[in-house]
Amino acid sequence: MTKNLLEIEDLKVRFKTEDGYISTVNGVSFSVKQGETLAIVGESGSGKSVTSLALMGILPANGEIYDGKVTFEDKNLRTLSKKEYRKIRGNEISMIFQEPMTALNPVFNIGYQLRETLILHYDMTKEQANKKGIEMLETVGIPDADKVMGRFPHQLSGGMRQRVMIAMALSCNPKLLIADEPTTALDVTIQAQILTLMRNIKEKSNTSTIIITHDLGVVAELADRVIVMYAGEVVEEAPIYELFENPLHPYTKGLMASIPKVHDVVDELYSIEGTVPNPSNMPSGCKFYPRCPLGNIECTKIHPPLEYISADHAKRCIKV
Amino acid sequence: MKYFLKSLLKTIPVLFLITLIVFLLVRVTGDPVSLMLPETATAEERDSLRESLGFNEPLPVQYFTYLGNLVQGDFGDSFRYNTDALSLILERLPATLELAIASMVIAVIISVPLGILSAVKRNSFFDLFITGGAVLGKAMPNFWLGIMLILLLSVTFQVFPVSGRGTLWHLVLPALTLGTGIAAEMTRLIRSSMLEILGQDFIRTARSKGLGEAIIVNKHAFRNALIPVVTIMALQTSTLIGGTLITETVFAWPGLGQLLVQSVNLRDMAVVQAATFIIAIFVILSNLSADLIYRFLDPRIKYD
Numbered sequence: 001m002t003k004n005l006l007e008i009e010d011l012k013v014r015f016k017t018e019d020g021y022i023s024t025v026n027g028v029s030f031s032v033k034q035g036e037t038l039a040i041v042g043e044s045g046s047g048k049s050v051t052s053l054a055l056m057g058i059l060p061a062n063g064e065i066y067d068g069k070v071t072f073e074d075k076n077l078r079t080l081s082k083k084e085y086r087k088i089r090g091n092e093i094s095m096i097f098q099e100p101m102t103a104l105n106p107v108f109n110i111g112y113q114l115r116e117t118l119i120l121h122y123d124m125t126k127e128q129a130n131k132k133g134i135e136m137l138e139t140v141g142i143p144d145a146d147k148v149m150g151r152f153p154h155q156l157s158g159g160m161r162q163r164v165m166i167a168m169a170l171s172c173n174p175k176l177l178i179a180d181e182p183t184t185a186l187d188v189t190i191q192a193q194i195l196t197l198m199r200n201i202k203e204k205s206n207t208s209t210i211i212i213t214h215d216l217g218v219v220a221e222l223a224d225r226v227i228v229m230y231a232g233e234v235v236e237e238a239p240i241y242e243l244f245e246n247p248l249h250p251y252t253k254g255l256m257a258s259i260p261k262v263h264d265v266v267d268e269l270y271s272i273e274g275t276v277p278n279p280s281n282m283p284s285g286c287k288f289y290p291r292c293p294l295g296n297i298e299c300t301k302i303h304p305p306l307e308y309i310s311a312d313h314a315k316r317c318i319k320v
Numbered sequence: 321m322k323y324f325l326k327s328l329l330k331t332i333p334v335l336f337l338i339t340l341i342v343f344l345l346v347r348v349t350g351d352p353v354s355l356m357l358p359e360t361a362t363a364e365e366r367d368s369l370r371e372s373l374g375f376n377e378p379l380p381v382q383y384f385t386y387l388g389n390l391v392q393g394d395f396g397d398s399f400r401y402n403t404d405a406l407s408l409i410l411e412r413l414p415a416t417l418e419l420a421i422a423s424m425v426i427a428v429i430i431s432v433p434l435g436i437l438s439a440v441k442r443n444s445f446f447d448l449f450i451t452g453g454a455v456l457g458k459a460m461p462n463f464w465l466g467i468m469l470i471l472l473l474s475v476t477f478q479v480f481p482v483s484g485r486g487t488l489w490h491l492v493l494p495a496l497t498l499g500t501g502i503a504a505e506m507t508r509l510i511r512s513s514m515l516e517i518l519g520q521d522f523i524r525t526a527r528s529k530g531l532g533e534a535i536i537v538n539k540h541a542f543r544n545a546l547i548p549v550v551t552i553m554a555l556q557t558s559t560l561i562g563g564t565l566i567t568e569t570v571f572a573w574p575g576l577g578q579l580l581v582q583s584v585n586l587r588d589m590a591v592v593q594a595a596t597f598i599i600a601i602f603v604i605l606s607n608l609s610a611d612l613i614y615r616f617l618d619p620r621i622k623y624d
Binding site for chain 1: 529
């Protein structure tokens with residue numbers, strides 16, 4: 001059995017607002033093995049992005065981890081000093097963001113932004129960093145890499161910028177790569193290219209990846225294992241084939257049913273009724289109950305625990 | 321460079337328009353001759369003076385004579401000082417520029433660190449103190465602040481001279497008086513500009529790279545936040561050159577503002593026209609330099 005690179009236990013994140021604290025991640029636990037790709041799936045507001053920002057240690061100023069344990073390579077990340085954390089960030093754990101349009105600094109050229117990480121973590125000279133930067137751009141399939149180094153973000157297309165982001169995130173050979181909706185903001189054809197690129201990277205390197213997405217197509221393409229999040233909790237966890245073959249939680253089933261299928265022509269696409277509950281006003285008992293087709297009075301009384309029905313398949317539902 | 325030349329060419333019609341407006345304005349404000357001669361002067365005497373100064377010609381003729389002289393560098397003579405207007409102005413210009421630059425330097429030295437810190441520590445006691453101080457700095461009238469500074473630092477503690485121009489010490493109080501108001505405005509602007517930038521996605525990216533907070537704030541954020549600040553700096557510089565009459569009066573600073581107002585009161589046409597023309601050139605130049613600085617700061621701006 002391969003070792004766990006990252007282990008998150010009972011992670012809780014809250015935000016300070018004018019009406020007091022609002023908890024958006026409520027006891028999330030999962031682990032990522034060496035070389036594994038884990039997908040975190042859920043709607044907007046399910047807490048998947050907040051979880052990733054929390055483990056990078058870059059929550060917004062009003063957010064904080066208030067409980068739980070984050071262990072990366074036997075280091076407890078929560079007890080690290082700011083300086084020690086910075087040495088890991090961008091170096092051992094790096095991140096790709098959703099919006100390539102705004103994630104790069106508009107007033108610095110691509111070369112500067114690529115070199116910066118290398119000079120910071122590897123103590124390279126400008127020339128060395130430049131060489132490595134060009135190499136990284138070539139790795140992610142950017143033609144005329146040496147010319148692109150001198151360009152500014154606004155001179156590149158969305159797909160190109162996302163490639164630059166990926167090159168930047170991979171430049172220090174991270175052990176863990178977090179990709180937060182890496183294809184959401186891109187055109188479909190570009191999405192496919194970026195997914196192919198990410199799969200190639202996965203095959204070539206032993207980097208573990210966490211892919212955060214609401215797109216089950218992306219999950220099927222890249223993931224080894226999936227956790228489904230709802231309202232700040234994990235509601236189902238399973239290996240990729242198991243999840244697509246045998247989804248258990250009604251929410252997961254709902255997500256699967258929402259994927260349009262070419263063969264079954266239907267008048268209306270399936271959708272899960274309602275929206276994710278507001279963190280300041282969570283239903284008691286099961287949080288999915290108000291939207292659940294199986295829910296009954298029993299579900300309002302107990303908050304279901306995450307139950308393992310086999311070694312690697314878990315669900316948070318008392319009805320299935 | 322091509323853009324710069326083009327902009328310079330574009331300013332020519334602006335300058336012409338300014339000469340026309342000022343030319344007309346000084347002529348509708350009253351008859352200079354009535355101020356130049358004693359009250360006992362006869363109508364004939366007035367008329368002959370008017371004739372000799374060329375005021376009896378039709379306005380268009382007068383204007384084109386004026387323009388014709390202007391392009392040859394002749395701004396006309398001052399009625400009051402009996403010397404040519406341009407040399408009067410050039411005599412005053414160094415004092416004005418000196419004060420303007422010193423005020424701007426003081427404003428930048430105060431506002432940049434305070435604005436940045438205020439944004440980084442937003443809603444803290446420090447931030448509250450600085451934003452409150454900025455409101456106060458903006459609200460204090462210059463003449464009052466100037467007099468207070470004189471009372472405190474010149475009269476009571478005798479650190480700086482009361483008035484006049486000469487040494488570097490003479491410059492401190494007037495520059496501080498003018499710089500305070502500008503610093504207040506720039507502090508607020510830098511704060512709000514920084515706050516906006518610090519919330520951007522690329523700041524999160526910079527954090528995710530493991531960069532230290534100092535580099536994120538001073539490099540990644542500040543370079544972006546500077547863009548609107550440069551606009552205000554350019555505007556303020558042109559205001560400073562255009563005349564800081566009140567401060568100049570309080571400190572008996574021999575600048576352009578003082579000369580301009582005196583000349584308006586005395587209907588010293590040539591001086592008013594020349595001074596406005598020179599000020600207009602400086603306003604245009606400071607706007608042009610702002611344009612050039614933008615280009616350096618923000619690669620997204622392209623001129624052609």
